[in-house]
Every structure is written in structure tokens, then in C-alpha cells.
Amino acid sequence: MNNFEPEAVTQYPEPLAGSYKPEDCLFLLKPVAADYRSIEDKERLIQQGSLHYSQMIHRESEPSATYTDLFYSMLSAYKSRLAEQVMRLAVEITQRRTGPITLISLARAGTPFGVLLNRALTQHFGLKSNHYSISIIRDRGIDSVALDYLLSKGYSPETFVFIDGWTAKGVITDELKKSIAVYNEANKTNIPAELFVISDIGGTADVAATYDDYAIPSALMNSTVSGLVSRSILNDQVGDTDFHGCVIYDHLREYDLSDWFIDQITAEMSLDRIAPLLEVPREERQLITKGFLSDVMREMQVSDINRIKPGIAEATRVMLRRVPDLLIVQQSGHPDVAHLERLAVEKSITVIERSDMPFGACALIRDVLEMRSTNE
CATH class of the missing domain: 3.40.50 (Rossmann fold)
Incomplete structure (x- = not known):
């Protein structure tokens, strides 16, 4: 049941559809x-x-x-x-x-x-x-x-x-x-x-x-x-x-x-094709992730965890929207990281391979303040 009673706002802004159909989003x-x-x-x-x-x-x-x-x-x-x-x-x-x-x-x-x-x-x-x-x-x-x-x-x-x-x-x-x-x-x-x-x-x-x-x-x-x-x-x-x-x-x-x-x-969605249930406990993935992040912070001497972006999706965001410092890939040449390695070439970013990494990729954001201080 919805017992919500707005206190201050009575006239809300209108939603926008972007480029989607309104019935979609x-x-x-x-x-x-x-x-x-x-x-x-x-x-x-x-x-x-x-x-x-x-x-x-x-x-x-x-x-x-x-x-x-x-x-x-x-x-x-x-x-x-x-x-x-x-x-x-x-x-x-x-x-x-x-x-x-x-x-x-x-x-x-x-x-x-x-x-x-x-x-x-x-x-x-x-x-x-x-x-x-x-x-x-x-x-x-x-x-x-x-x-x-x-x-x-x-x-x-x-x-x-x-x-x-x-x-x-x-x-x-x-x-x-x-x-x-x-x-x-x-x-x-x-x-x-x-x-x-x-x-x-x-x-x-x-x-x-x-x-x-x-x-x-x-x-x-x-x-x-x-x-x-x-x-x-x-x-x-x-x-x-x-x-x-x-x-x-x-x-x-x-x-x-x-x-x-x-x-x-x-067009690909069907009741006959549904991904199976996850079998690995969520806690196991948490421990693996925390261990990797701790290792990277220690090895790369990173003090701010916000500069570390694990996963192909987050690494892509860094390469497109932030100032990347380093790209780590689990397997160089793998199709899943082809776009990342392409962006690294375009942006002159070093790529290193780490086969024991639990992700396909991980990107580090550059410490621009430290770089500026060094240049000065």
C-alpha cells in the first residue's frame, strides 16, 4: 500500500523520453x-x-x-x-x-x-x-x-x-x-x-x-x-x-x-533460453574482488581506491570518460578487450597483461595532481 503524502512538491517536472519510445523508458x-x-x-x-x-x-x-x-x-x-x-x-x-x-x-x-x-x-x-x-x-x-x-x-x-x-x-x-x-x-x-x-x-x-x-x-x-x-x-x-x-x-x-x-x-529473448542460476556463492566473489583490489593498491602504490576500476565495463568508462593511467588485461588480444586495447593505442596508455586477474580488465585513473606536482 502507498501511504505517501508529498509535503512540499505538488507540481512535479515532466519526464523525458530521450530517444527511446515513451512506453519503453x-x-x-x-x-x-x-x-x-x-x-x-x-x-x-x-x-x-x-x-x-x-x-x-x-x-x-x-x-x-x-x-x-x-x-x-x-x-x-x-x-x-x-x-x-x-x-x-x-x-x-x-x-x-x-x-x-x-x-x-x-x-x-x-x-x-x-x-x-x-x-x-x-x-x-x-x-x-x-x-x-x-x-x-x-x-x-x-x-x-x-x-x-x-x-x-x-x-x-x-x-x-x-x-x-x-x-x-x-x-x-x-x-x-x-x-x-x-x-x-x-x-x-x-x-x-x-x-x-x-x-x-x-x-x-x-x-x-x-x-x-x-x-x-x-x-x-x-x-x-x-x-x-x-x-x-x-x-x-x-x-x-x-x-x-x-x-x-x-x-x-x-x-x-x-x-x-x-x-x-x-529479438533474441525467449522463454526457451534463460541463463542458468548462479552456482558460486556471492561471498566468494566478494573475497576474490577485495583480495585483488588490495594487491593492486599495494603493488601499484595507489592510496585512493576510487582510482581503481575493475571489470571490462568500468575500464571502458575510464578509457572514454576519465584520464587513464594504466590498462591491465587478463589476456591481451582477447576479443572482449579489443576495444580497450584499441583505445589504449589511441590514448598512448600502457597495457600490461595479468593472467591471474579475476576480471577481463582493470583500469587505473591517473593521479593528475601528482603528475602536475612532478612537472612543476
């Missing part, structure tokens, strides 16, 4: 004016503590033809596997919820999977499902105005299902649990804080389809497979009654593959 995000920073400038401001990463954004450029070809190659190789894993998550959702489902994907890595799960639940399981994508930001929490909006629309908190694409160190898992606990206490609600993901390489999510680290196709791209929406922004353009912000990358519209990507995976 509505973003509870506010378009804001873009004050683009270079990736290097953004990294410096983050590391010196002048600005939080959520206060800044860089202008995404169109993917190169070579890189796009790698995306097509990975999609061809893994679309059936991904479809089976989406169906596994759909099964898990049906076993943990009754009645209508309210899918809440965490923008934007979780957004395509929210769209896919919405289609799986409605088309293959005959359930009523609605999908919204909302913001959650490390150290800032989940967008409480977005949660207010959903409750004000009559969605029962017991139907909420939080979706992300992948997780490794568990930063977003922890942020979600803390944020929802605070929200429930303040609003006398009982929203479940479970996180459902496709790939849980660190064993930190509540429900996952796989622990495998592989090149999930959507992780290779940015907004062009995520509705042309940027990652979420929380700066002075976002008021207390606003949704968290975003930038719509209209300049990339001719390169947009968001709907096409969804259709490709949807």
Missing part, C-alpha cells in the same frame, strides 16, 4: 545547460576536491568507425548471451514481486537493461510493467524527488525494482541501500533496496544473472546506446524540487543506436 531527469569541461580539466577538479564529479560533464564525441565496428562485433558475439541473462533477471523479478512491476533503472548504465526487462516482463511473462530511469550519484545519493514523483503517481513501493547494468566494488550498491534507508525512514515507506544487475563481478549486488566479466555490448558506448542522455548531473542548476540534471546530446542523433540495440536483444 521515461527519464526522471531535468535537461540542464551544458557547461562542458575537458576530460583533463574535469579530472583535475575532481582530484583536488574543487568540484564533485556530478557537477561537471564533458562533451561526448561521435565514436570512430573502427570503434563502432568493434561494438557491432561484440553485439553479434554476445547478443544471445545477454538476452538469456535479461530473461534470467526477469524470472528472478517475477519470483520476488507480485502484481505490477515498477522498474527503476539507475541512469544511465542501467537504462538499456531497464528497457529490456520491461519488454521481457510484458512480452514474455504477461505482466504489467512500467520503466523509469532515475539518478543515483556516489556520495550524493538517489534522487529523492524522482522517488516522490513515482509514489505520487500511485506506484506502490513494494513494486519497485532497481536495475543496473553491472557492479564490481559495490559503491552504487552501498549508495542505494543507504539512500533508500534514509528515504524510507523520512517518508514512512517500505521501498525494497535490492539491486538487480546483469553482471556482478564483485559479488556485491542482491540479484545477478552472471558473475562473468565480459564485453557487455552497451558498455562499449556512451549516450548513443542510452537514449542520447548524459550521465546525471547535480549542480546549481538543479533546485530542491527538480529531478537531477542531464544533458541531451542532440549532436549525436545521427549516430544513435539506442532503439536499434534494444531491438537486437529483444
